[in-house]
Amino acid sequence: MTTHDLVRELREDNGSKIVLLVADGLGGLPLTPGGKTELETAKTPNLDACAAVGTSGLSIPVLPGITPGSGPGHLGLFGYDPLEFRIGRGILEALGINFKVGPNDVCIRGNFCTLGADGKITDRRAGRPTTERCIEIVEKLRSITVTGAEVFVEPVKEHRFVLVFRGEELGDAVNDTDPQITGVPPHLAHGTDRASQKTALAVNEFIAKANVVLAGEFPINGATLRGFAKQPTIASMQNLYGLRSAAIAVYPMYKGLARLVGMDILEAGDTLSGQIAMLRKSWNDYDFFFLHYKYTDSTGEDGNFPAKVQMIEKLDAIIPDIRALNPAAFIVTGDHSTPSKMKSHSWHPVPTVLVADNCRTDGLTEFNESACLRGGLGQFEAKHLMLLAMAHAGRFGKYGA
Amino acid sequence: MTTHDLVRELREDNGSKIVLLVADGLGGLPLTPGGKTELETAKTPNLDACAAVGTSGLSIPVLPGITPGSGPGHLGLFGYDPLEFRIGRGILEALGINFKVGPNDVCIRGNFCTLGADGKITDRRAGRPTTERCIEIVEKLRSITVTGAEVFVEPVKEHRFVLVFRGEELGDAVNDTDPQITGVPPHLAHGTDRASQKTALAVNEFIAKANVVLAGEFPINGATLRGFAKQPTIASMQNLYGLRSAAIAVYPMYKGLARLVGMDILEAGDTLSGQIAMLRKSWNDYDFFFLHYKYTDSTGEDGNFPAKVQMIEKLDAIIPDIRALNPAAFIVTGDHSTPSKMKSHSWHPVPTVLVADNCRTDGLTEFNESACLRGGLGQFEAKHLMLLAMAHAGRFGKYGA
Numbered sequence: 052m053t054t055h056d057l058v059r060e061l062r063e064d065n066g067s068k069i070v071l072l073v074a075d076g077l078g079g080l081p082l083t084p085g086g087k088t089e090l091e092t093a094k095t096p097n098l099d100a101c102a103a104v105g106t107s108g109l110s111i112p113v114l115p116g117i118t119p120g121s122g123p124g125h126l127g128l129f130g131y132d133p134l135e136f137r138i139g140r141g142i143l144e145a146l147g148i149n150f151k152v153g154p155n156d157v158c159i160r161g162n163f164c165t166l167g168a169d170g171k172i173t174d175r176r177a178g179r180p181t182t183e184r185c186i187e188i189v190e191k192l193r194s195i196t197v198t199g200a201e202v203f204v205e206p207v208k209e210h211r212f213v214l215v216f217r218g219e220e221l222g223d224a225v226n227d228t229d230p231q232i233t234g235v236p237p238h239l240a241h242g243t244d245r246a247s248q249k250t251a252l253a254v255n256e257f258i259a260k261a262n263v264v265l266a267g268e269f270p271i272n273g274a275t276l277r278g279f280a281k282q283p284t285i286a287s288m289q290n291l292y293g294l295r296s297a298a299i300a301v302y303p304m305y306k307g308l309a310r311l312v313g314m315d316i317l318e319a320g321d322t323l324s325g326q327i328a329m330l331r332k333s334w335n336d337y338d339f340f341f342l343h344y345k346y347t348d349s350t351g352e353d354g355n356f357p358a359k360v361q362m363i364e365k366l367d368a369i370i371p372d373i374r375a376l377n378p379a380a381f382i383v384t385g386d387h388s389t390p391s392k393m394k395s396h397s398w399h400p401v402p403t404v405l406v407a408d409n410c411r412t413d414g415l416t417e418f419n420e421s422a423c424l425r426g427g428l429g430q431f432e433a434k435h436l437m438l439l440a441m442a443h444a445g446r447f448g449k450y451g452a
Numbered sequence: 453m454t455t456h457d458l459v460r461e462l463r464e465d466n467g468s469k470i471v472l473l474v475a476d477g478l479g480g481l482p483l484t485p486g487g488k489t490e491l492e493t494a495k496t497p498n499l500d501a502c503a504a505v506g507t508s509g510l511s512i513p514v515l516p517g518i519t520p521g522s523g524p525g526h527l528g529l530f531g532y533d534p535l536e537f538r539i540g541r542g543i544l545e546a547l548g549i550n551f552k553v554g555p556n557d558v559c560i561r562g563n564f565c566t567l568g569a570d571g572k573i574t575d576r577r578a579g580r581p582t583t584e585r586c587i588e589i590v591e592k593l594r595s596i597t598v599t600g601a602e603v604f605v606e607p608v609k610e611h612r613f614v615l616v617f618r619g620e621e622l623g624d625a626v627n628d629t630d631p632q633i634t635g636v637p638p639h640l641a642h643g644t645d646r647a648s649q650k651t652a653l654a655v656n657e658f659i660a661k662a663n664v665v666l667a668g669e670f671p672i673n674g675a676t677l678r679g680f681a682k683q684p685t686i687a688s689m690q691n692l693y694g695l696r697s698a699a700i701a702v703y704p705m706y707k708g709l710a711r712l713v714g715m716d717i718l719e720a721g722d723t724l725s726g727q728i729a730m731l732r733k734s735w736n737d738y739d740f741f742f743l744h745y746k747y748t749d750s751t752g753e754d755g756n757f758p759a760k761v762q763m764i765e766k767l768d769a770i771i772p773d774i775r776a777l778n779p780a781a782f783i784v785t786g787d788h789s790t791p792s793k794m795k796s797h798s799w800h801p802v803p804t805v806l807v808a809d810n811c812r813t814d815g816l817t818e819f820n821e822s823a824c825l826r827g828g829l830g831q832f833e834a835k836h837l838m839l840l841a842m843a844h845a846g847r848f849g850k851y852g853a
Contacts, residue, residue: 081813084504084811114836114839116843134458424830
């Protein structure tokens with residue numbers, strides 16, 4: 052029996068509310084051995100109060116030692132095994148610009164490039180055009196039509212764009228046309244099965260027509276493609292848990308990930324207070340709320356230890372507003388660690404606290420990496436967190452008699 | 453996606469070094485409840501220093517409560533699931549006498565026995581001959597040839613020997629010919645598939661000819677066989693992790709296990725200082741070093757608590773020599789526990805410490821069972837240790853975007 056089968060068998064709808072607050076890249080490292088992490092440095096009276104009445108632990112995003120990107124990191128937290136459900140690069144790029152990906156879409160990451168008279172790539176980034184120029188060029192490409200698929204071209208940034216082919220029976224088993232080096236022409240697209248051959252045909256037709264459109268646009272006179280991907284076949288949160296689910300996130304990527312698992316996206320502006328106001332306003336309309344907070348990750352990626360501390364403190368300040376709504380289960384965690392010391396995502400387990408009426412408290416009075424190590428949830432795989440959320444919200448019946 | 457697929461997808465070669473120091477049977481037990489274990493009794497300033505700057509934890513060799521032999525114990529540490537990759541008895545016997553097992557070999561453990569005039573076994577150990585006598589008898593059996601396979605006969609100790617059949621398409625699904633009781637004749641060999649039938653045929657031919665050779669050697673006038681085994685199909689450490697890997701071990705068994713996963717065997721004599729000298733000398737030629745230290749296990753097997761303490765202290769003394777080489781990731785662990793109190797391998801989790809730049813330190817200042825229980829690695833399955841080693845050595849990219 053798979054975990055998802057078990058969830059479907061045991062779930063019960065008692066009308067209770069679950070709030071999952073994801074502080075992106077929450078976990079950190081001390082700058083020197085034995086020192087304090089960002090979270091240990093921050094003053095977090097409200098998170099500490101959660102630890103005191105709740106149960107804490109450390110979440111392992113994928114497996115020990117495995118550093119996840121945002122896709123696998125969030126899928127795990129939503130209860131989808133990130134080794135089973137994979138989100139391709141093209142899909143993530145499309146989600147990142149808020150493109151509404153559908154089940155018949157093949158999404159692709161594109162780069163504008165410069166081709167020599169012999170068709171060989173001389174610059175893989177076409178001289179790094181401005182984003183304004185990228186938008187102009189994309190506008191021209193939108194006139195292109197191909198056989199068997201609807202085409203969407205969307206600007207991203209500088210030389211980057213997203214290409215989406217929408218149509219029946221389009222596969223994504225297509226090679227990258229980007230050779231990743233200069234001095235050779237872009238590859239032709241080939242599909243490894245019938246459906247992907249159909250995609251490849253449309254792609255090659257698109258590229259041939261694009262080369263004509265771009266003829267007078269030097270140094271932007273070609274394009275390479277990679278990361279052909281359809282969205283994974285994945286049950287919605289409603290279908291899996293029976294939860295009417297909503298996401299309140301600022302960045303497109305996280306809205307897109309939430310949309311993939313069938314959450315409604317609630318637009319709440321780009322401030323924490325706006326997010327909280329939306330949570331309050333829509334409280335009666337949903338059972339599950341995913342709140343995403345980006346700045347613990349972005350400051351970590353910048354290697355800015357004090358800024359990450361500050362962003363943690365900012366998050367701490369809104370915790371009472373969430374708890375005032377009295378969710379049956381309230382979780383604060385992260386999708387992975389982003390230690391300022393490493394300026395990148397990392398594999399280190401992520402501090403997690405769960406507050407609910409039937410928590411077995413663990414004597415903790417602080418919320419941080421060291422404290423969570425002694426927490427009642429121990430170290431657990433992220434994919435099991437939703438099981439704990441459902442249980443503590445009273446939404447699971449007994450397994451077996 | 454399997455863990456090994458994941459490893460192959462994420463691995464990167466940054467030229468960094470990993471050292472895995474395996475103190476065989478490292479974990480122990482207090483002699484009386486609440487007392488100290490061998491490791492807690494030993495003075496280990498250098499291992500304690502590792503704990504202070506590193507991350508510690510307890511390794512579960514196979515599953516909770518499962519006591520491994522040397523084979524599964526080491527496979528787990530090398531990152532091969534010991535429940536998936538099994539090393540048959542015959543293979544282990546062959547490795548233990550330093551027989552160079554090849555991919556076309558079926559290895560078998562043999563016992564000399566005494567047969568009555570009716571062909572029934574009267575003594576399963578042929579009166580326990582001396583090892584010298586075993587060597588003489590084996591020498592005579594080496595003249596035997598069979599159809600379809602090259603035959604190797606090797607003495608072990610007293611009544612024990614190893615038999616190896618080498619040839620194309622030989623299977624190992626062959627029943628033990630040893631009935632494990634007296635009063636019945638040895639079984640004939642039967643193969644359950646075509647390739648194993650070929651092996652069984654060669655085996656029965658060998659035994660028939662051996663009975664002739666042994667006719668005048670009473671009480672050694674027969675032989676029983678068990679543990680037919682080929683080496684498992686197992687990817688090399690190079691193929692799996694992209695690590696040029698070497699083993700520096702004293703005992704044949706551990707060299708053999710390392711050879712099974714494709715490590716080069718570096719001969720360094722039989723002292724710790726010789727092993728360290730070899731490590732230093734070959735530092736630039738490999739990415740991964742497996743150092744094996746036997747005496748923590750053998751003293752435990754002897755039930756000699758103070759001797760095990762002493763052997764731990766001896767090991768502690770060479771830790772600075774290894775750290776002086778500045779490996780990117782340095783791990784000290786064991787393949788299982790061998791408590792002196794039990795005089796045997798046990799299932800108890802094994803103290804483990806990992807030292808690397810990006811360790812999340814855990815406030816420990818000692819290295820032993822009690823301290824590791826509060827360590828940052830928590831209790832983890834041994835098969836995940838190499839993932840942590842690769843991550844901390846900077847040899848893994850991010851999973852998913």
